[in-house]
Amino acid sequence: MILVDRLDVTLSGKKILNDLSLSIPDGVWSCLVGPNGAGKTTLLKVLLGNTPYSGSVTSNGEEVFRSHQRNVAFVPQQPHIPQGITVAEYVTLGRAKKDGWGNESANSRALIAEILELTHLYGMHKQLVSHLSGGEMQRTLIARALAQEPELILLDEPTSALDLHHQIEVLNNLQFLQERGVTIVSTMHDITLAAMYAERIIVMQSGRVLAEGDAQEIIHSAELRKAFDDRINVFTLDSGRPVIVAKKDGK
Ligand code: ADP
Numbered sequence: 552m553i554l555v556d557r558l559d560v561t562l563s564g565k566k567i568l569n570d571l572s573l574s575i576p577d578g579v580w581s582c583l584v585g586p587n588g589a590g591k592t593t594l595l596k597v598l599l600g601n602t603p604y605s606g607s608v609t610s611n612g613e614e615v616f617r618s619h620q621r622n623v624a625f626v627p628q629q630p631h632i633p634q635g636i637t638v639a640e641y642v643t644l645g646r647a648k649k650d651g652w653g654n655e656s657a658n659s660r661a662l663i664a665e666i667l668e669l670t671h672l673y674g675m676h677k678q679l680v681s682h683l684s685g686g687e688m689q690r691t692l693i694a695r696a697l698a699q700e701p702e703l704i705l706l707d708e709p710t711s712a713l714d715l716h717h718q719i720e721v722l723n724n725l726q727f728l729q730e731r732g733v734t735i736v737s738t739m740h741d742i743t744l745a746a747m748y749a750e751r752i753i754v755m756q757s758g759r760v761l762a763e764g765d766a767q768e769i770i771h772s773a774e775l776r777k778a779f780d781d782r783i784n785v786f787t788l789d790s791g792r793p794v795i796v797a798k799k800d801g802k
């Protein structure tokens with residue numbers, strides 16, 4: 552369990568996160584939603600443990616910036632991809648902390664083969680990452696994160712560059728992971744997708760948390776509308792599934 556208590560983050564003299572308190576249960580998929588500039592990416596970086604903060608952010612009772620034993624994978628929105636690296640090499644980077652670079656164990660090699668299969672990258676493992684399409688690139692980033700066998704995986708807008716089909720494919724991969732006990736925290740602009748996959752939703756606006764809780768309850772809450780200045784419509788399909796779309800001219 553991660554507990555965030557009265558978190559403040561100030562960057563370049565500007566308060567980015569303001570008196571934020573929330574909890575992130577283990578083994579659950581939590582999704583941060585809110586307008587641009589709400590502080591979602593900043594909160595992910597705090598959870599990763601590499602952004603200075605005041606207040607308290609503990610993982611199993613230990614402040615995150617001090618707990619170096621944690622195995623946390625981070626999939627950034629704009630990753631830095633080393634020049635000339637192949638898919639297989641990039642995914643293998645996920646094992647570097649465990650095995651040392653260039654020194655993969657037989658177990659690691661078997662795991663990587665399994666992950667390449669799962670993420671449908673097996674046939675393209677020799678291709679350069681820089682030559683991949685958006686969907687293949689995102690699958691490669693996630694494959695590297697999986698290779699790390701993390702306890703927590705943080706993803707910043709994992710589907711924003713993908714077409715509808717590839718969005719579902721990537722999110723299904725993450726769900727597979729979550730069903731095996733990994734804790735997931737993602738940001739997602741598409742609230743319909745957030746409601747389809749996340750069990751918990753955290754609504755943010757202007758560096759604050761407006762609401763957190765069960766995804767299906769939050770989707771229908773006044774706080775979600777408020778976060779988007781009441782410029783969204785929430786519909787419910789016959790199947791019971793919520794669909795969230797932007798209003799046009801107030802309708
Ligand atoms: P979101 O991911 O919800 O769009 P961010 O966490 O990226 O929001 O940013 C929240 C706010 O903090 C924005 O107004 C952004 O401009 C500002 N911000 C982010 N990083 C820095 C930084 N290093 N220095 C100053 N301001 C920053």
Ligand code: MG
Nearest residue numbers: 591592707738
């Ligand atoms: Mg962001």
